[in-house]
Amino acid sequence: MPGSPAGPAPPPGDDHPAGDAARQRDPRAGGPAPHEGAPADGGGWLTGLAVTLTVGTGTLDVASFARLGGVFSSVMTGNLVVSGFAIGTAAFAQLLTSVTAIAGYVAGVLTGTRLASRFRTGREAAGGAGWRCPLGVIAALAAELVVLAVFAAGWSATGARPAAGPLHGLLALAAGAMGLQSSAMRALGAGRAVSTTYLTGTLTGVVAALITVGRPEGARLRDLTVLTAVPVGAAGGALVIAHAPAVLPVIPLVTVLTAVTVAAVLRRRPVPAAR
Numbered sequence: 051m052p053g054s055p056a057g058p059a060p061p062p063g064d065d066h067p068a069g070d071a072a073r074q075r076d077p078r079a080g081g082p083a084p085h086e087g088a089p090a091d092g093g094g095w096l097t098g099l100a101v102t103l104t105v106g107t108g109t110l111d112v113a114s115f116a117r118l119g120g121v122f123s124s125v126m127t128g129n130l131v132v133s134g135f136a137i138g139t140a141a142f143a144q145l146l147t148s149v150t151a152i153a154g155y156v157a158g159v160l161t162g163t164r165l166a167s168r169f170r171t172g173r174e175a176a177g178g179a180g181w182r183c184p185l186g187v188i189a190a191l192a193a194e195l196v197v198l199a200v201f202a203a204g205w206s207a208t209g210a211r212p213a214a215g216p217l218h219g220l221l222a223l224a225a226g227a228m229g230l231q232s233s234a235m236r237a238l239g240a241g242r243a244v245s246t247t248y249l250t251g252t253l254t255g256v257v258a259a260l261i262t263v264g265r266p267e268g269a270r271l272r273d274l275t276v277l278t279a280v281p282v283g284a285a286g287g288a289l290v291i292a293h294a295p296a297v298l299p300v301i302p303l304v305t306v307l308t309a310v311t312v313a314a315v316l317r318r319r320p321v322p323a324a325r
Contacts, residue, residue, distance in 0.1 A: 095183075095312070095316055096238070096242060096244065096272065097271065097272040097275060097276075098312070099183075099309050099312060099313065100235070100244045100246050100272060100275075100276050100279075101272075101275050101276055101279045102279075102305050102308050102309050102312075103231060103235070103246040103305055103306065103309050104246040104247075104249075104276050104279035104280055104283065105279045105282055105283035105286070105301070105305050106283060106301060106302035106303075106304075106305030106306060107123075107124050107228065107231070107246055107247050107280065107283060107302075108279065108280040108281065108282065108283025108284035108285075108286075108287060109283045109284065109286060109287035109290075109298065109301040109302055109305075110123050110124070110224050110227070110228065110287070110302045111123055111124055111125065111284060111287075112283075112284050112287030112288055112291060112298075113205075113224065113287060113291065113298050113299070114151070114221060114224050114225075116288075116291055117210060117211060117212065117217075117291070117295070118147075118212070118217055118220055118221040118224065119144070119147035119148075119150075119151075119217060119218075119221060120132075120144070120147070121147055121148050121151045121221070122151065123151060123154075123155075123221070123224035123225045123227070123228045124155075124225070124228040124232075124247035124248065125247075125248060126151075126152055126155055126248065127248070127250065129148045129151045129152050129155075130148075130152065132144065132147075132148040133145055133148040133149060133152070136148060146218070147217075147218065147221065150218045150221050150222050150225075151221050151222070151224075151225040152225070153222065153225075154221065154222035154223065154224070154225030154226040154229065155225040155226065155228055155229040155232075156229065157222075157226050157229065158194075158197070158225065158226035158227060158228060158229020158230040158231075158232070158233070159229040159230075159232060159233045160229075161190075161193065161226075161229070161230060161233075162190040162193065162194075162229060162230040162231070162232070162233030162234055162237075163190075163233045163236075163237070165186060165189045165190045165193055165230075165233075166184070166186030166187060166189065166190050166233060166234065166236075166237035167186065167237075168186065168189070169184075169185045169186040169188075169189040170184060170185070170186045170237075183238075183313040183314075183316050183317050184237060184238065184239070185317065186234075186237050187234045187235070187237050187238055187313060188310060188313045188314055188317060190230050190231075190233055190234035190237065191230070191231065191234045191306060191309055191310045191313060192310055193230050194227045194230035194231050194234065194306055195303070195306045195307055195310055197223055197226055197227045197230065198223075198227050198299065198302055198303050198306060199303065200223055201220060201223040201224055201227065201299055202299035202300070202303055204216060204219065204220050204223065205220060205296075205298070205299050206296055206299075208220070209296070210291070210295035210296050210298065211295075227302070227306075228247050231246060231247055231306070232245070232246075232247045232248065235247075244272065244276065245276075246276065249276065249277060249280060252273050252276060252277060253277060255273055256270065256273045256274060256277065259273075283301070283305075286301060287301060
C-alpha cells in the first residue's frame with residue numbers, strides 16, 4: 051500500500067549535520083566561524099614584529115633626512131611633495147635626490163612583491179595558511195637584511211658623511227630596503243597586513259577608532275604601539291647620529307635580523323585548527 055506523500059523536509063536542527071555545516075558557512079547562524087581559534091589579526095607575535103621593524107624605520111629615516119639629502123627612505127608622500135617643490139623652484143639637485151629615493155623604494159617594492167609571490171605556498175595562496183608567517187614574507191625581509199648590510203658597509207666607508215655620488219647610492223639602498231619591508235608586511239595577507247613604513251593611514255585608523263566600533267582591540271593596540279615606535283626609533287637614531295654616527299646602521303640591521311629570526315621560528319607554528 052503506497053504511503054502518504056512526503057511533506058517538506060524539516061529545517062536542519064542543532065543536531066543535524068546540515069545545520070552544523072550551515073553554521074560553519076554563516077557565523078550569524080550561531081555556530082563557530084570558519085577557522086575559529088585562529089587570530090584574524092595575527093596575534094601578539096605580529097604586534098611585536100611590526101613594532102620591531104618600525105623602530106628601524108624611524109632610525110633609517112633619520113639617517114636619510116640628516117645625511118642623505120633631506121629626504122626620507124620610507125615616506126614617499128613627503129618625497130613626492132619635495133619633488134614637486136624642487137620642480138617649481140628649479141632646484142634640480144634636490145629633485146635628483148627625491149627621485150632617487152622614490153626610484154629606490156619602487157625597486158624595493160617590486161623586488162619584495164616578486165619574492166613574496168615566488169615563495170608563496172599553495173596552501174597560503176588558497177587562504178588556508180597553516181603557518182604563522184608566510185615564507186614569502188621571510189624571503190622579502192631576508193632580502194632587506196642583505197640590502198641593509200650593503201648600506202651599512204657603504205655608510206661606514208664614507209665616514210657617515212657621503213658626498214654626492216655615494217649619497218645617492220646609499221639613499222637608493224635605504225629606500226629600497228624600506229620598499230622591501232613594505233611589500234613583506236603587505237604580503238601577510240588580509241586581516242594581518244600592517245604597515246611599518248608609511249603610517250598616515252594607521253594614524254587615521256587610530257583617530258577614527260575613537261568614535262567608531264568594530265576594530266578588534268588587539269589591532270588597535272598594535273596600531274598605537276607601531277605609531278609610538280616611529281618616534282622612538284627616530285629619537286634613538288638622532289642620538290646615535292649626534293654622538294656615534296658610524297654605528298647608526300646597526301639599529302635597522304638588528305631590528306630586521308630580529309624580525310627575520312622570529313618570523314622563521316614562528317613559520318613552523320601552525321594556526322589553531324577550527325573547532
